[in-house]
Amino acid sequence: xxxxxxxxxxxxxxxxxxxxxxxxxxxxxxxxxxxxxxxxxxxxxxxxxxxxxxxxxxxxxxxxxxxxxxxxxxxxxxxxxxxxxxxxxxxxxxxxxxxxxxxxxxxxxxxxxxxxxxxxxxxxxxxxxxxxxxxxxxxxxxxxxxxxxxxxxxxxxxxxxxxxxxxxxxxxxxxxxxxxxxxxxxxxxxxxxxxxxxxxxxxxxxxxxxxxxxxxxxxxxxxxxxxxxxxxxxxxxxxxxxxxxxxxxxxxxxxxxxxxxxxxxxxxxxxxxxxxxxxxxxxxxxxxxxxxxxxxxxxxxxxxxxxxxxxxxxxxxxxxxxxxxxxxxxxxxxxxxxxxxxxxxxxxxxxxxxxxxxxxxxxxxxxxxxxxxxxxxxxxxxxxxxxxxxxxxxxxxxxxxxxxxxxxxxxxxxxxxxxxxx
RNA sequence: GUGCCUGUAGCUCAACGGCAGAGCGCUUCACUGUGGCUGAAGAGGUUGAGGGUUCGAAACCGUCCAGGCACCCCA
Numbered sequence: 001x002x003x004x005x006x007x008x009x010x011x012x013x014x015x016x017x018x019x020x021x022x023x024x025x026x027x028x029x030x031x032x033x034x035x036x037x038x039x040x041x042x043x044x045x046x047x048x049x050x051x052x053x054x055x056x057x058x059x060x061x062x063x064x065x066x067x068x069x070x071x072x073x074x075x076x077x078x079x080x081x082x083x084x085x086x087x088x089x090x091x092x093x094x095x096x097x098x099x100x101x102x103x104x105x106x107x108x109x110x111x112x113x114x115x116x117x118x119x120x121x122x123x124x125x126x127x128x129x130x131x132x133x134x135x136x137x138x139x140x141x142x143x144x145x146x147x148x149x150x151x152x153x154x155x156x157x158x159x160x161x162x163x164x165x166x167x168x169x170x171x172x173x174x175x176x177x178x179x180x181x182x183x184x185x186x187x188x189x190x191x192x193x194x195x196x197x198x199x200x201x202x203x204x205x206x207x208x209x210x211x212x213x214x215x216x217x218x219x220x221x222x223x224x225x226x227x228x229x230x231x232x233x234x235x236x237x238x239x240x241x242x243x244x245x246x247x248x249x250x251x252x253x254x255x256x257x258x259x260x261x262x263x264x265x266x267x268x269x270x271x272x273x274x275x276x277x278x279x280x281x282x283x284x285x286x287x288x289x290x291x292x293x294x295x296x297x298x299x300x301x302x303x304x305x306x307x308x309x310x311x312x313x314x315x316x317x318x319x320x321x322x323x324x325x326x327x328x329x330x331x332x333x334x335x336x337x338x339x340x341x342x343x344x345x346x347x348x349x350x351x352x353x354x355x356x357x358x359x360x361x362x363x364x365x366x367x368x369x370x371x372x373x374x375x376x377x378x379x380x381x382x383x384x385x386x387x388x389x390x391x392x393x394x395x396x397x398x399x400x401x402x403x404x405x406x407x408x409x410x411x412x413x414x415x416x417x418x419x420x421x422x
Numbered sequence: 423g424u425g426c427c428u429g430u431a432g433c434u435c436a437a438c439g440g441c442a443g444a445g446c447g448c449u450u451c452a453c454u455g456u457g458g459c460u461g462a463a464g465a466g467g468u469u470g471a472g473g474g475u476u477c478g479a480a481a482c483c484g485u486c487c488a489g490g491c492a493c494c495c496c497a
């Protein structure tokens with residue numbers, strides 16, 4: 001046997017069952033997006049590297065993007081994220097669009113990283129953005145979209161939580177502590193790493209970047225203050241809105257949520273599995289100016305991205321997927337023997353004309369095998385048309401799930417099957 | 423890019439340095455007009471690759487390849 005060429009590292013083969021799940025996820029994402037009035041769009045999968053070079057994520061592009069020269073020598077990138085493409089698309093039509101725009105997208109992205117749990121090199125992302133709104137109510141709406149999605153796929157607040165924080169609030173905390181604004185990004189990074197380091201290491205890290213002992217203590221206390229959010233008018237409003245929507249259970253305040261991306265300026269949020277397993281399921285926030293870097297006029301917005309890999313793990317873990325995805329066929333028509341092939345062919349034609357998905361056996365096999373095959377692929381109904389049936393203008397209809405069978409007149413077959421399958 | 427772990431039948435995994443095995447799956451038969459259950463028989467392997475140590479290696483040692491996990495970063 002010839003050598004099987006392995007799949008590219010970090011990619012996934014979507015076998016039919018996997019594809020069914022992917023489509024199921026896509027369907028739920030689309031449903032929720034449309035429910036809130038968002039419209040679907042997409043950008044190119046290939047972009048020039050310059051599009052990302054201007055932007056914040058230095059490491060994202062330099063070390064994590066797939067980059068290659070095309071035949072003309074231009075450096076092309078497999079998109080590692082959607083936001084820059086979105087920014088361009090908006091900037092190009094900024095003068096003609098009516099704001100705010102509500103856009104969503106689901107498509108593939110690539111990052112050259114070491115694959116591990118919840119992370120592959122090729123993955124799908126649901127991106128949802130509200131563009132051209134600075135209202136806190138819009139921030140709340142995006143969080144509501146997330147929460148509604150979780151509800152829709154059958155996850156409950158004990159299983160996943162959306163943690164929210166505000167960068168403005170954290171700016172205030174830093175200011176109150178008299179921390180030099182130049183240190184802001186470093187301190188954000190410090191906050192982000194609190195859980196990953198031992199207290200000792202964390203403290204050393206803090207002091208090494210120039211925080212005084214008292215600033216460090218103050219920061220530590222602020223991060224432990226569960227009611228810190230009450231100092232933020234926007235967080236209070238957001239939580240109020242989500243409570244009124246009946247989604248409050250999904251949301252909790254966490255001062256340690258900072259998010260890596262530099263362009264977030266206001267509310268930031270991410271969702272996690274509650275027993276702290278794995279990485280974030282989604283991340284998002286409010287940005288002050290999406291299109292500045294690509295030459296547009298100042299445009300605020302709020303949005304989030306949800307990766308399919310982590311999401312699948314969570315959905316799998318909490319058994320949210322349907323127990324089984326039906327075989328695409330509803331009916332299997334057996335062929336009694338070679339001489340009956342034309343009859344069975346006509347029969348399957350009849351069913352297909354009536355929009356009943358039907359598989360006809362093409363191989364010359366014993367009935368036993370044909371039944372076994374039907375069972376294995378999960379077709380619920382099997383039809384037999386042999387000498388006896390033919391003499392009576394009948395078909396034997398066997399329901400593999402109920403194990404019952406019945407003889408039905410051919411002229412009554414379609415309505416009979418439709419009833420069975422309903 | 424750094425570190426750790428794992429590669430044995432189609433799948434999940436056993437086998438003290440001493441004849442490569444089990445369960446599930448698969449094929450055939452019991453069942454010449456009916457799947458799932460039961461019973462019987464059978465097929466299936468260069469133990470990831472190529473070296474070394476040894477009387478003898480799936481096992482021990484180093485190299486390569488592949489996969490997993492953690493760090494980094496992030497969905």
